[in-house]
Every structure is written in structure tokens, then in C-alpha cells.
Amino acid sequence: MKKAGFEFIVGIFLIFGFLAFAYISLQFGEFSIFSKGRNYTVYADFDSVSGLRKGAVVTIAGVNVGKVLGINLNEDERAQVALYLTNDVKITDDAIASVKTQGIIGDKYIRISQGGSDVLLEEGGVMTETESAVDLEELVSKYIFGDV
DSSP states (O other): OHHHHHHHHHHHHHHHHHHHHHHHHHHHTTOOSTTTTSEEEEEEEESOOTTOOTTOEEEETTEEEEEEEEEEEOTTSOEEEEEEEETTOOOBTTOEEEEEESSSSOOEEEEEEOOSOSOBOOTTOEEOOEEOOOOHHHHHHHHHTTOO
């Protein structure tokens, strides 16, 4: 009888351990079951987004407000970045989206600087005021070959 009780306790412990592992895995993967309906998508058109990846952070004033949902070419052969933003953040239609680098050789992310307009971007809206990524390799090659 004692052996059955001990095996039951070990089984319960294993189930709780597995559930905790699954929860932590989902959180590290930035997957959230409970955030449906609290986000919206806007788009930003860039000349170049070299180094930017899907899942990169979107910030306003240094605060994470979303992530990059996808990167595609639009009909004008420009890079169109889908930004997945939290619903409590509102973007003005004259906001500027910039591709920035964390540190010298860090990851790329999108920084949004709000404008002064009273008109807000709706779901699916497009930001046209953008600043593309600085290509460090291109700058170094221009400096080396005297094109600066």
C-alpha cells in the first residue's frame, strides 16, 4: 500500500513538472494564449531592412510595444515590415519608423518616434515616414576605398 501512495505522489510531481516546463517553453518562445484580441498590425515601408529579422522588437521611447511579424516586398519593390503592436499603444499617422541596432554589432530592431498629428493609424495602416538601416559593411568599404 505504501508503494502505491509513493508512486501516486511521484506521478503528480511529474505532471506538475511537465506543465511548468510547457508553460516556461511557451513564455520563452513569446507565444501567448491569453493575448488574442489585444494586438493589431500596422505596416512600414523601408528602402532597406538588411539584418532585420522576423520576431525583432518594436520600441517606442525605449519600451517594447510589439514585434516584427513579417518582412515582404511590396508592389513598389520596397521592403514592407508588418509590425504587431499591443492594443494600448496608438501610432500617429506621421510617426517615423527607424531600423536601429542594439550595440555595435547587435540585433536590429524597429524604433518608432511619434509625430504631432492627432490622426491615428488604424489596423492595417501603412507608415510611410521611415529611416532604413545603416549598412556598416558599406560604410567601411567606402572608407577603405576612399569614396567617403
